[in-house]
Structure formats: structure tokens, C-alpha cells
Ligand SMILES: NC(=O)C1=CN([C@@H]2O[C@H](COP(=O)(O)OP(=O)(O)OC[C@H]3O[C@@H](n4cnc5c(N)ncnc54)[C@H](O)[C@@H]3O)[C@@H](O)[C@H]2O)[C@@H](O)CC1
């Protein structure tokens with residue numbers, strides 16, 4: 492049986508617009524502990540997307556790196572400086588957060604013990620956490636008491652996490668779609684976490700076996716950094732619904748699929764590819780983040796395409 496497609500209409504129902512009783516805190520505070528000396532750009536992309544997907548406040552907390560951590564290029568700005576330059580609205584340092592994004596732009600091989608402990612504390616907290624890229628390996632072994640988690644692996648990361656061969660979880664094809672759905676649902680059940688497997692079709696599974704499809708997305712999305720944008724946007728949506736997420740175990744998988752639909756809608760606008768079949772023009776991850784507000788308006792029906 493095919494998993495249901497998460498439609499634009501269903502996604503729009505979860506895009507929460509502010510009302511007169513809102514303030515920046517009530518609208519949702521998202522914290523990002525992402526990026527590194529090696530990958531400062533990933534921090535910028537996630538922060539940008541978190542703002543552009545409707546957060547009331549975005550906090551950025553640089554991870555602690557060993558003194559020997561090397562940037563990819565000597566003299567490259569540290570992630571916090573890059574975030575500040577790109578988005579001065581961002582609030583730096585710790586404070587109350589309704590949801591977290593961790594792992595984007597980090598390499599587990601370079602992680603310090605102090606950083607691992609700080610990330611495990613978030614994973615064992617109460618605020619929902621988007622677990623991306625270099626933090627995915629921390630999920631195994633945190634125990635059964637943990638925050639609502641949404642893991643966002645690409646196919647290579649999924650294969651490592653699920654301890655499967657890449658061929659089993661790699662490229663999208665209709666023939667093995669059902670097997671891939673089953674593999675994503677199995678991992679979600681095993682880890683007690685929502686799993687969002689990125690690809691042309693993004694597959695989202697809840698621990699209780701619900702699987703939703705978003706896409707196929709515009710193939711222009713297959714570009715470095717767009718996953719960092721997705722993680723930031725998903726963090727924003729989780730922060731906006733954080734209280735409901737703690738009460739309703741079915742919500743994270745729907746928010747994950749909503750983030751994927753919003754992300755694709757932004758990429759289609761940026762690329763000039765409304766049908767999502769590869770018409771239009773090349774885009775960058777930053778273009779996708781910049782188009783999130785227009786995609787939001789399009790989904791909630793405030794503007795024509
Ligand atoms: N501007 C930036 O700072 C950017 C930083 N990035 C960060 O770079 C780090 C490394 O991420 P990567 O994904 O490149 O490397 P990884 O080391 O996680 O995975 C790449 C390996 O997985 C395999 N693979 C299989 N299926 C794949 C798929 N569908 N997509 C990608 N790889 C697949 C590749 O062949 C390759 O061997 C992450 O922390 C990521 O967040 C990237 O997001 C790119 C942009």
C-alpha cells in the first residue's frame with residue numbers, strides 16, 4: 492500500500508500565522524546549535540530558514556570546538572560571526588527555546604566530549620529537537636526518556652544510521668518505494684523518533700508507523716546546503732507547535748512533512764518551476780531560504796502563484 496501524500500492543503504493547516512495576542516515568545520523560539528569552523532555556512536543557512544519560516548525569535552548557540560578545530564580555509568569567519576553578519580536579528584547564547592536544531596554543518600569525528608554532553612542534554616530534554624547530519628549518531632544510546640525527536644538523514648546518513656547497505660536505502664525508484672517506506676517506519680519505531688528521509692520523495696515516519704510522502708520535489712533542490720535550510724525551517728515549525736507536539740505524538744510527523752512541502756514550494760518559486768519537473772533555472776540553498784515567506788503565503792492561499 493502506498494503511503495499517503497502530504498498535500499499542500501494539509502501542510503497549510505499547520506502553518507500558524509500570528510494573532511493580536513502573540514508576542515515574539517508565543518510565536519515560537521527556535522535555538523540552533525549548528526555549524527562549525529569547517530562548515531560555518533550551514534549555520535547561516537539554518538538560521539536564515541528558521542527566521543523565514545515564521546519564528547518569533549531565533550537563538551544561535553555555537554557548539555564548543557576543540558582549540559585545534561580547523562576551518563576549511565585559514566581566516567574563515569567562525570560560525571557565530573557569519574550568522575551575525577547575515578542575520579543581526581539573531582539572539583546569541585543560551586535561553587529558553589521551544590525547539591532545537593542540532594548537527595547541521597558538524598562532523599562527529601571532530602566533536603569534543605563537552606559538546607557531546609551538551610547535545611545529549613538537549614536530546615534528553617523536553618523541547619522538540621531536529622537532529623541533522625553530524626548529530627545523528629548520538630541518538631542511539633540516549634535511552635527511552637528523551638525529547639520529541641525528528642531525525643533528518645539523507646540517504647547516505649540513513650544507511651549509516653539504520654546500519655543498512657546504501658543500496659537498500661539510497662536512490663528513489665518506484666519499484667522499491669514500499670521497501671523504503673518500511674525501512675523508514677522500522678527505524679522510527681526502533682528509535683522512538685520521527686524520521687524524515689530526504690530525497691526526491693521525502694518520506695516521513697512516526698514511531699507508531701504512520702508514513703507520509705512529500706514530493707517529488709523540484710529536482711533543482713538537489714544542491715548543497717538545502718538540507719540545512721530544511722532543518723532550520725522544520726525547527727521553526729516545531730517551535731511554533733511545541734506545546735501541542737509534547738501532547739500529541741502524531742504531530743511531529745505531520746510537521747516534518749509540512750516542512751518538506753514548504754521547502755519544495757520555496758524551491759519551485761525560486762527556480763521558476765511551478766510544476767516541480769525541472770523547468771526554470773538553477774537555484775542555491777540561500778535562494779530556497781529567501782523564498783520561504785513567499786511559499787508560506789502561497790500555501791495558505793494569500794497570493795496567487
Ligand atoms: N555550506 C555549508 O557549510 C554546507 C555544509 N554541509 C554540511 O556538510 C557536512 C557533510 O555533509 P555531506 O552530506 O556532504 O556528507 P556526509 O559525509 O554526511 O555524507 C556523504 C556521503 O554519503 C553518501 N551519500 C549517499 N546518498 C547520499 C545522498 N542522498 N546525499 C548525500 N550523500 C549521499 C555520499 O556518496 C558520500 O559518501 C554536514 O554536516 C552538512 O550539514 C552541507 O549541508 C553542504 C553545505
Ligand SMILES: Nc1ncnc2c1ncn2[C@@H]1O[C@H](COP(=O)(O)OP(=O)(O)O)[C@@H](O)[C@H]1O
Nearest residue numbers: 645689690691709710712713715716717718719
Ligand atoms: N533529486 C531530487 N529531487 C528533489 N529534491 C531532492 C533531490 N535530491 C535531494 N533533494 C532534496 O535536497 C535536499 C538535500 O539535503 P541534504 O542531502 O541534506 O543536503 P546538504 O547536506 O548539502 O544540505 C533535501 O531536502 C532533499 O529532499
